[in-house]
Amino acid sequence: MKKTLRTYAPGALALIAALALGGCAQAAPSASSSDTPSSTPLSSTGDCSGVTVVVDFGTLDAEALTECVDADASLAASTVMQTAGITTEGTVEYGDQIVCRVNDRPAADETVEVEGEASFTEACASMPAAYAYWALWVKPTPDADWAYAQEGLGSLQTAPGETLGLVYTTGTETPTPGS
Secondary structure, rough: OOOOOOOOOOHHHHHHHHHOOOOOOOOOOOOHHHHHOEEOOOOOEEEEEEEEEEEEEOOOOOOEEEEEEEOOOOHHHHHHHOOOOOOOOOOOOOEEEOOOOOEEOOOOOEEOOOOOOEEEEEEOOOOOOEEEEEEEEEEEEOOOOEEEEEOOOOOOOOOOOOOEEEEEEEEOOOOOOOO
């Protein structure tokens, strides 16, 4: 039996460990309709007093997105994405802790090609290929550096002033949103 060694970007192993140690998603408190956050497109120079969302589709053929989600208290990252109008899909094995698709990309019938690697279609069964996956990033303030998220989308909490980023990462480099 041949075994394949899979390597992941920094933070991915911490996420796997957190999942194994009980980092399951916690239900977000329900909000009344008057407390429901809203989203507005954010220009590159715009200020966001809530949570900024940046989605970089990398090699997938789609335009990058930047949104501002109104928030005056902590929100689940999954709620922030949903409010911003960004759909995410998790995996069968890890649920919404691992992001498999963003706005249906890569599509279930889309062939993902990465130079030097075997092409494939993403089934969203378990962990994605180490050379083609959605990386989740956080930034505590606008002038801070990006940090690889230590929790999955399903359990990560965001606060006003923070930025949440998703980047479709291919190859051996792990780019930050907007880089």
